[in-house]
Amino acid sequence: MITNKNCIIRLSRYKNALYRLQALGFVKVFSDNLADAVGGTASQVRKDFSIFGISGNKKGGYQIDSLLEKLNSILGKDQLQKVIVVGAGHIGSALMRYRGFEKEGIKIIAGFDIDPAKINRSNPIPVLPLEEIKAFIKTNNIRIAILAVPDIAAQQAADMICAAGVKGILNFAPLGLKGAEGCIINNVNVEIELENLIYFVNVTEKTRKA
Amino acid sequence: MITNKNCIIRLSRYKNALYRLQALGFVKVFSDNLADAVGGTASQVRKDFSIFGISGNKKGGYQIDSLLEKLNSILGKDQLQKVIVVGAGHIGSALMRYRGFEKEGIKIIAGFDIDPAKINRSNPIPVLPLEEIKAFIKTNNIRIAILAVPDIAAQQAADMICAAGVKGILNFAPLGLKGAEGCIINNVNVEIELENLIYFVNVTEKTRKA
DNA sequence: TTGTTATTGTGAAAAACGGAACAATATGAT
DNA sequence: ATCATATTGTTCCGTTTTTCACAATAACAA
Numbered sequence: 001m002i003t004n005k006n007c008i009i010r011l012s013r014y015k016n017a018l019y020r021l022q023a024l025g026f027v028k029v030f031s032d033n034l035a036d037a038v039g040g041t042a043s044q045v046r047k048d049f050s051i052f053g054i055s056g057n058k059k060g061g062y063q064i065d066s067l068l069e070k071l072n073s074i075l076g077k078d079q080l081q082k083v084i085v086v087g088a089g090h091i092g093s094a095l096m097r098y099r100g101f102e103k104e105g106i107k108i109i110a111g112f113d114i115d116p117a118k119i120n121r122s123n124p125i126p127v128l129p130l131e132e133i134k135a136f137i138k139t140n141n142i143r144i145a146i147l148a149v150p151d152i153a154a155q156q157a158a159d160m161i162c163a164a165g166v167k168g169i170l171n172f173a174p175l176g177l178k179g180a181e182g183c184i185i186n187n188v189n190v191e192i193e194l195e196n197l198i199y200f201v202n203v204t205e206k207t208r209k210a
Numbered sequence: 211m212i213t214n215k216n217c218i219i220r221l222s223r224y225k226n227a228l229y230r231l232q233a234l235g236f237v238k239v240f241s242d243n244l245a246d247a248v249g250g251t252a253s254q255v256r257k258d259f260s261i262f263g264i265s266g267n268k269k270g271g272y273q274i275d276s277l278l279e280k281l282n283s284i285l286g287k288d289q290l291q292k293v294i295v296v297g298a299g300h301i302g303s304a305l306m307r308y309r310g311f312e313k314e315g316i317k318i319i320a321g322f323d324i325d326p327a328k329i330n331r332s333n334p335i336p337v338l339p340l341e342e343i344k345a346f347i348k349t350n351n352i353r354i355a356i357l358a359v360p361d362i363a364a365q366q367a368a369d370m371i372c373a374a375g376v377k378g379i380l381n382f383a384p385l386g387l388k389g390a391e392g393c394i395i396n397n398v399n400v401e402i403e404l405e406n407l408i409y410f411v412n413v414t415e416k417t418r419k420a
Numbered sequence: 421t422t423g424t425t426a427t428t429g430t431g432a433a434a435a436a437c438g439g440a441a442c443a444a445t446a447t448g449a450t
Numbered sequence: 451a452t453c454a455t456a457t458t459g460t461t462c463c464g465t466t467t468t469t470c471a472c473a474a475t476a477a478c479a480a
Contacts (some may be wrong), residue, residue, distance in 0.1 A: 198285070
C-alpha cells in the first residue's frame with residue numbers, strides 16, 4: 001500500500017495541471033511537460049504513474065483524457081464526495097461559501113454549530129444545530145468532515161463525529177488531534193504554515209548575507 | 211543548514227504543545243511527553259532538539275520555559291511579524307478577522323483588493339487598493355504576504371509582490387505558483403488536502419475489508 | 421557512599437524517497 | 451525496409467529521514 005502522502009499530493013497536482021492543459025486544447029502530454037507544470041522531475045512523474053500502473057506510449061506520451069480518468073479514479077473522484085463542516089465561524093462559513101469544491105466533485109451538504117444564532121435551515125447549505133450531527137452523519141452516510149471549531153472544542157467535536165462514523169477529518173483547529181481508531185486526521189494549520197515560511201525566509205536571508 | 215520542512219513543522223507543534231502543558235501548570239517535560247502530545251516518537255523529539263543544539267537534563271527532562279524560549283527564537287517569534295493579505299474575498303477576509311495570529315506574534319496589518327467596493331481605510335485592518343501595494347510593502351518593509359486571490363489572478367499578484375520585495379508567500383490559490391528568485395512560496399490547498407484525505411480513507415477502507 | 425533507575429544525546433542501522441541513467445520500443449523520416 | 455530519434459518504464463544509486471539501541475549521566479534511595 002502507498003503510504004507516501006506527498007506522492008498522492010503530486011497526483012492531485014498532475015490532475016489539476018492536466019485540466020489546465022486540456023482546457024488549452026492539448027490532447028497528449030509528456031512526462032516532462034507535467035514535471036514543468038507542477039515543479040518536479042520527469043522521472044518522478046513517470047515513477048508516480050508506474051506505482052499506480054498507469055502507462056503511456058513510448059514516444060507518444062500520455063493521452064490526457066485517459067490519464068485524467070485514471071487519476072480521478074485513484075483519487076476517488078468518480079463519485080460525489082459529501083462533506084460536512086463542523087463550526088460555522090469565520091473559517092467554516094468561508095469554506096461553505098467557497099465555490100471551488102464543486103468542480104472537484106466535493107459537495108459540502110451541511111454545516112453545524114453549537115450557537116443557535118448561527119442555525120439556518122433554509123440556506124442552500126443549511127447550518128444545523130450540533131445535536132443533530134450524529135443522526136445526520138448516519139442518515140447521509142458522511143465519511144468526511146471539515147472541523148473548523150475553536151481549539152478548545154476541537155478534540156471533543158472530533159471524538160463526537162468519529163464516534164458517529166466519520167472516517168476522515170480535515171482539521172483547521174490549531175491543535176493536533178488524537179485520531180480515534182479508524183479515523184484519519186489531516187491538519188491544516190495556517191499559523192504553522194506561516195511560522196514555517198518565516199523560518200525559511202529568515203534562514204535564507206541569513207545565509208545570503210554570509 | 212536545515213532544509214527539512216517537516217522538522218520545522220514539528221518544532222512549531224512542540225512549541226504549541228509546550229504552551230498547553232505550561233498552561234496546565236507543568237514546569238518540565240520529557241521527550242516522550244512531547245512525542246505523545248504531537249504524535250511522534252521520543253527519539254525524534256530528542257533528535258530534532260539536538261539538531262538545533264537544544265539540550266535537556268539527564269533524568270530531568272527539559273525545562274518548559276527555557277525550551278520555549280529556544281524554540282521561539284528558532285522560529286523567529288522574538289519579533290513581531292507584519293503580514294499583509296492580498297485579496298479580500300471570503301478566505302482573505304476570514305483570515306483578516308481571525309484572532310489566532312496575534313498570540314503567535316503575527317500581525318496582519320493590511321489587506322489589498324482590486325475591487326473598489328472592498329476598500330475600507332477605516333477598518334482596524336484597512337483594506338487598500340491594489341495599486342498601493344508596492345509602496346506599502348516598501349514603506350512598511352513587509353517580508354511575508356498571504357495570497358488569497360482567485361487562481362486566475364494568482365501568478366500575476368505573486369510576481370507583483372515578489373518584485374516589491376516580499377520574501378515569502380503563503381498561497382491559498384489552488385494552483386502551483388512559480389516562485390520568483392529570492393521568494394519562497396508555501397501552498398495551502400484545501401481541495402488537495404481533502405483529496406488526500408479521501409484517498410487515504412478509501413484505501414484504508416479497502417484494506418480493512420480485505 | 422554505593423547502587424539503581426530514568427532519561428538524555430548520539431552514533432549506527434534501516435527505511436523511505438527522489439533523481440539519474442539506460443534499455444526497450446514506438447514513431448516518423450529517408 | 452532501415453535508421454535515427456524521442457519517450458517511456460524501471461532499475462540502480464545517493465541522499466535524506468526516521469528509528470533503534472545504548473553509553474553516559476544525573477537524580478534519588480538505601
